[in-house]
Amino acid sequence: KAGVTQTPRYLIKTRGQQVTLSCSPISGHRSVSWYQQTPGQGLQFLFEYFSETQRNKGNFPGRFSGRQFSNSRSEMNVSTLELGDSALYLCASSPVGPGYEQYFGPGTRLTVT
Amino acid sequence: DAKTTQPPSMDCAEGRAANLPCNHSTISGNEYVYWYRQIHSQGPQYIIHGLKNNETNEMASLIITEDRKSSTLILPHATLRDTAVYYCIVRVESQGGKLIFGQGTELSVKP
Numbered sequence: 434k435a436g437v438t439q440t441p442r443y444l445i446k447t448r449g450q451q452v453t454l455s456c457s458p459i460s461g462h463r464s465v466s467w468y469q470q471t472p473g474q475g476l477q478f479l480f481e482y483f484s485e486t487q488r489n490k491g492n493f494p495g496r497f498s499g500r501q502f503s504n505s506r507s508e509m510n511v512s513t514l515e516l517g518d519s520a521l522y523l524c525a526s527s528p529v530g531p532g533y534e535q536y537f538g539p540g541t542r543l544t545v546t
Numbered sequence: 547d548a549k550t551t552q553p554p555s556m557d558c559a560e561g562r563a564a565n566l567p568c569n570h571s572t573i574s575g576n577e578y579v580y581w582y583r584q585i586h587s588q589g590p591q592y593i594i595h596g597l598k599n600n601e602t603n604e605m606a607s608l609i610i611t612e613d614r615k616s617s618t619l620i621l622p623h624a625t626l627r628d629t630a631v632y633y634c635i636v637r638v639e640s641q642g643g644k645l646i647f648g649q650g651t652e653l654s655v656k657p
Contacts, residue, residue: 476647489644523589534580535645537589
């Protein structure tokens with residue numbers, strides 16, 4: 434099976450712009466979670482989608498949003514980018530909910546200048 | 547906040563077993579212990595998980611104490627490629643797929 438794929442892998446944006454990141458889960462997986470990783474804060478949970486519904490959300494401002502499509506592919510959007518949004522954004526998928534391991538993609542490295 | 551405590555760093559000689567400890571004293575009865583590792587700048591890699599019993603797979607073994615307040619991840623024959631940050635995570639079942647990562651243990655395998 435192909436793994437979790439994320440596009441683009443690298444991205445450079447300027448402050449105030451918005452960005453959309455994409456995640457394709459492993460075939461058959463219905464849950465997609467997003468994480469942000471920075472040197473200062475480590476890995477932090479953003480949100481989780483399951484069957485096109487947001488099931489869980491972390492402590493991030495409303496500028497961070499996401500959605501999931503009927504084929505389980507997911508996108509996350511960050512509006513009005515700030516320098517502090519520079520991070521590695523990771524997507525993870527799992528078959529269903531609790532008790533199943535999550536498989537992570539390689540991440541999208543976002544740099545905000 | 548993360549429900550686990552891990553040493554920030556450990557060293558291990560190549561070919562020897564690496565034993566990574568984790569404390570999770572507030573774990574609830576239906577919460578699983580998961581281990582992931584992250585090699586520099588890559589996405590975290592799932593290693594193993596367990597609830598009560600010890601578990602073993604092709605990568606590692608997970609030993610959970612009888613009171614479930616701590617666990618140990620064992621890499622039986624560490625190689626240089628096992629150098630990574632290892633995260634022990636207690637999965638909060640009431641929060642669905644959410645994984646709360648702590649700071650992890652940076653394992654350095656030395657020749």
